[in-house]
Amino acid sequence: MTLFRTSAVAGLLLMAGCSHKAPPPPGPTEVGTVSVQPQTVTLKTELPGRTSAYETSDVRPQVSGLILKRLFTEGDMVRAGQTLYQIDPVSYQATVANATAALGRARASIASTRALANRYGDLVKINAIAKQDYENAVTAADQAGSDVTAAQATLRTAQIDLARTRITAPISGRIGRSVSTVGALVTASQTTALTTIQRLDPIYVDIIQSSANVLRLRQEMLAGKLSSDGSAGAQVRLKLEDGSYYALSGKLQFSDVTVDPTTGSIALRAVFANPQGLLLPGMYVRAEVVEGNQPNALLVSQTAVSRDEKGNPTVMVVGAGDKVEIRPVTAPRTIGTDWLVTGGLKPGDRVIMDNTSMLRPGMPIKPIKWNPKAAAPAAAPAQAK
Numbered sequence: 001m002t003l004f005r006t007s008a009v010a011g012l013l014l015m016a017g018c019s020h021k022a023p024p025p026p027g028p029t030e031v032g033t034v035s036v037q038p039q040t041v042t043l044k045t046e047l048p049g050r051t052s053a054y055e056t057s058d059v060r061p062q063v064s065g066l067i068l069k070r071l072f073t074e075g076d077m078v079r080a081g082q083t084l085y086q087i088d089p090v091s092y093q094a095t096v097a098n099a100t101a102a103l104g105r106a107r108a109s110i111a112s113t114r115a116l117a118n119r120y121g122d123l124v125k126i127n128a129i130a131k132q133d134y135e136n137a138v139t140a141a142d143q144a145g146s147d148v149t150a151a152q153a154t155l156r157t158a159q160i161d162l163a164r165t166r167i168t169a170p171i172s173g174r175i176g177r178s179v180s181t182v183g184a185l186v187t188a189s190q191t192t193a194l195t196t197i198q199r200l201d202p203i204y205v206d207i208i209q210s211s212a213n214v215l216r217l218r219q220e221m222l223a224g225k226l227s228s229d230g231s232a233g234a235q236v237r238l239k240l241e242d243g244s245y246y247a248l249s250g251k252l253q254f255s256d257v258t259v260d261p262t263t264g265s266i267a268l269r270a271v272f273a274n275p276q277g278l279l280l281p282g283m284y285v286r287a288e289v290v291e292g293n294q295p296n297a298l299l300v301s302q303t304a305v306s307r308d309e310k311g312n313p314t315v316m317v318v319g320a321g322d323k324v325e326i327r328p329v330t331a332p333r334t335i336g337t338d339w340l341v342t343g344g345l346k347p348g349d350r351v352i353m354d355n356t357s358m359l360r361p362g363m364p365i366k367p368i369k370w371n372p373k374a375a376a377p378a379a380a381p382a383q384a385k
Contacts, residue, residue, distance in 0.1 A: 029358065032370030033318055033350040034304075038296040041335055046239070047268075049207040049287040051279050053200060054271070057171045058193035059084060061186040062164045063092065074177045078169045078197060085167040085194060087186065092162040099155035106151040110144035173199035174277070203279050205238065205250065207268040207287045211259045214266055236270040238279075239286040248273050252289065299338035304351050305331060313339070316352040316359060324352070324363045 065087040072084050121138075169175070176196045180186060186194065238246035250272035259266055270287060272279065279285075305313050312328055319325030329344030345351070352359065353370040 028322070028364040028366040029355060030366045030368055031352050031359070032354045033352055033367045034301070034370050035348055035350050036298045036300060036341070036345055038298060038347050040293055040295045041297040041299065041340065042293055043291040043333075043335070043340075044288050045209075045213070045291055047207045047209055047287050047289060049205045049238075049270075049285050051281055051283045051285060052204045052206055053173070053198035053281045054202050054204055055171050055173060055199035057169075057173075057197045059167060059170070059195050059197065060190060060193050061085075061087065061167060062188055063087060063161050064187045065089075065091070065165065065185070067180055067182055067184050067186060070178055070182055072175055072178075074175065074195075076175060077173070078175045079172045080169055082169045083166050084169055084175070085180075087165040087167065089162055089165040092158065092165055096155065096158040096162050099151065099158040103148065103151035103155050106144065106147040110141065110148050113141040113144040167194070169197055171197055171199055173197045198281060200277055200279070200281070201274040202271050203274040203281070205236070205270045205272060205285060205287055207236075207270060207289065208263070208265045209268055209289075211264050211266055234290045236272075236290070237288040238272065239288065241284055246272070246279070246285075294340075298341045298345055298347070299335060300329070300331070300341050300345070300351055301338055301353065302334065304353050304356070305329070305339050306356070315341075315345070316356050317345075318350040318352065318365065318367045322365055322367060324359045324361055324365055326361050 067085050068088050069086040070084070071086065072078055072082070078084070174197070176198070178195045179192060180194050234252040236250045236252055238250070240246055250270045252268060253271045254269040256267040268289070270289075300315060304315055306315070308314050308328070313331045314326050314328050317325050317327050327344050327349075329339075330342045331339040332342060333340050350367055352365075352367075359365065
């Protein structure tokens with residue numbers, strides 16, 4: 001009886017095992033892929049720079065004297081020719097008066113000497129006077145003419161010095177602080193400037209670029225890897241000290257032709273419009289300079305690029321038979337959110353964009369077109385309060 005029960009239980013267990021079959025193996029993992037295609041990209045580089053005034057003029061006196069008035073407000077905009085200081089003009093006015101009187105005497109003398117020379121000319125023709133007296137009269141008349149010319153030059157010099165007692169702005173721009181005050185004694189051509197005027201619209205940005213980078217760019221252009229857009233000056237954008245971008249773009253205006261032997265760098269100069277005076281001389285900025293256009297460039301999203309144990313960049317691609325293949329690539333720089341790949345990929349290669357953490361080399365996959373919106377994590381639903 002016991003043997004019969006044991007056989008029955010075993011039969012039931014065998015029947016139960018046969019009724020539940022093993023599940024089928026899972027199919028290939030579905031992955032989103034992007035087919036890389038060549039395109040023309042604009043290469044840019046970010047370099048440090050300093051702003052400097054478009055024009056700068058140190059205001060110095062050209063005559064000596066006491067400052068009677070200061071006719072500007074520090075920090076204001078001034079225009080060329082505007083009076084800034086008034087030096088005491090009394091002594092210079094007196095010099096002009098003396099020079100004017102001397103010119104009058106010279107002109108009176110020339111009138112009399114020329115009349116005498118004309119009379120002696122008539123008399124010498126009839127031998128009424130000695131020829132020597134006539135020559136002396138002619139010489140005196142010529143000398144009187146030279147005295148008039150000298151007196152005119154002296155008067156002009158005195159007038160120039162008198163005019164220079166009004167110190168005017170040589171250029172238009174924003175004026176700085178005044179070093180000298182009313183009552184200060186200034187001297188002609190002194191080394192210390194009374195004030196400084198700077199033209200800030202437009203404004204320069206001086207940029208430093210390494211000679212190695214310049215050499216690389218020239219070699220790439222000669223090799224046909226880069227092309228210029230043919231514009232008169234490359235476009236430049238500014239990133240300010242707070243990380244924001246300056247609203248207006250500028251143009252590269254000048255590139256030095258000599259490498260600084262102490263730093264191994266080349267100076268570049270860009271010019272920017274500065275209508276609101278936001279940029280001030282001496283500010284530190286980051287200049288984004290357009291290097292050129294690279295045709296047939298391959299771009300790969302940064303999220304698809306990983307690093308091997310040696311730190312070299314790699315990407316996962318769809319290999320033969322729709323299997324995972326790890327491909328080492330050369331990615332020297334980023335452009336926006338992508339890597340610029342210069343080696344390791346060819347046009348048409350399908351780069352795997354998602355599920356890369358679960359994939360292994362040789363693993364069969366089901367490639368589909370990558371949908372960035374579907375790959376983005378869904379927002380968590382708001383909780384009711």
